[in-house]
Amino acid sequence: MLGTELKSTDHHPYLGVELASSMDWKHHIQNVSGKAQRTLNFLQRNLYKCPQKVRTQAYTSLIRPTLEYAATIWDPYHQRDINSLERVQRKAVRFITGNYRRRSSVTALRADLGFPTLQQRRLASRLTLFYKIHNQEVSVQIPCHYIPQDTPSIKTRRTHEEQYKIIRARTEVYKNSYFPATIPVWNKLPASIVTSTSSQTFKTKIQQLVSSDQSELYMGSVVPAAASLN
Structure with missing residues (x-):
């Protein structure tokens, strides 16, 4: 230069x-x-x-x-x-x-x-941000390849209709980046939380959830210390 x-x-x-x-x-x-x-x-x-x-x-x-x-x-x-x-x-x-x-x-x-543990607090923050993105409260868009064309075909009493596609990742780095790591957790959330009327209400509910005994259901996988970064 x-x-x-x-x-x-x-x-x-x-x-x-x-x-x-x-x-x-x-x-x-x-x-x-x-x-x-x-x-x-x-x-x-x-x-x-x-x-x-x-x-x-x-x-x-x-x-x-x-x-x-x-x-x-x-x-x-x-x-x-x-x-x-x-x-x-x-x-x-x-x-x-x-x-x-x-x-x-x-x-x-x-x-x-x-x-709560710092890991639980980070998860609550990630999901709160995703709620804001989902509801267009921040200037960040969800990549189009995560958005399903139709209503999700798999739906149970514990899931909701605001689900996104889960994209298979070939590397640990991409798998654990923001959208690939957050969307599977979002898809598993109860409808009563996803349909919160405000981000503050969602944040309160999600903090209670991740701090509860059910938190392990949402924490995802953790790579051991000896694992490779690749």
């Missing part, structure tokens, strides 16, 4: 998200979890004597937004990446409750605080 040879790079930040030539989010998640952990370390040093309410507010205001910025797009599917993010919240739960006893269950402490 203008006589200067441009250097190639495998990954580079753009609008706060680390884009990679391999189309995976490993570098971005490493950056996000590292930044969130450094913020948590700062809060632990300075707010350890504060009431639990203050520590909770600090976490939800300063750390969780870092862990969730643009997460509807880069929602990870490798277990190692999911664990990397959840590890920060688990440490934050210890900090908020002041309970560092080894025999204490972090899962129970998290439930007492009313915190």
Whole structure:
């Protein structure tokens, strides 16, 4: 460009998200979890004597937004990446409750605080965005090859008529990108949620659903840490 040879790079930040030539989010998640952990370390040093309410507010205001910025797009599917993010919240739960006893269950402490897992929150965010796209509340269109020509032929009492085609993916990267990963979950949602009259009502219902005992029905498959990216 203008006589200067441009250097190639495998990954580079753009609008706060680390884009990679391999189309995976490993570098971005490493950056996000590292930044969130450094913020948590700062809060632990300075707010350890504060009431639990203050520590909770600090976490939800300063750390969780870092862990969730643009997460509807880069929602990870490798277990190692999911664990990397959840590890920060688990440490934050210890900090908020002041309970560092080894025999204490972090899962129970998290439930007492009313915190869903970050994976559950990302799923709720993805589905809420899809609801807005479906109802043309945002300037994003669903690709035409996902839209069925006729009413879905498979319909049970637990499904709905607002279903989309499921496209077979040949790679894990494409399979776990936004539309291919979200549409199968959307198709499985109860009609009472899909037909919500507003995005806020949908968001409330979907948060309750993914935080419930039924959440595993909607989480989808997770690739183990040792699996290949290809």
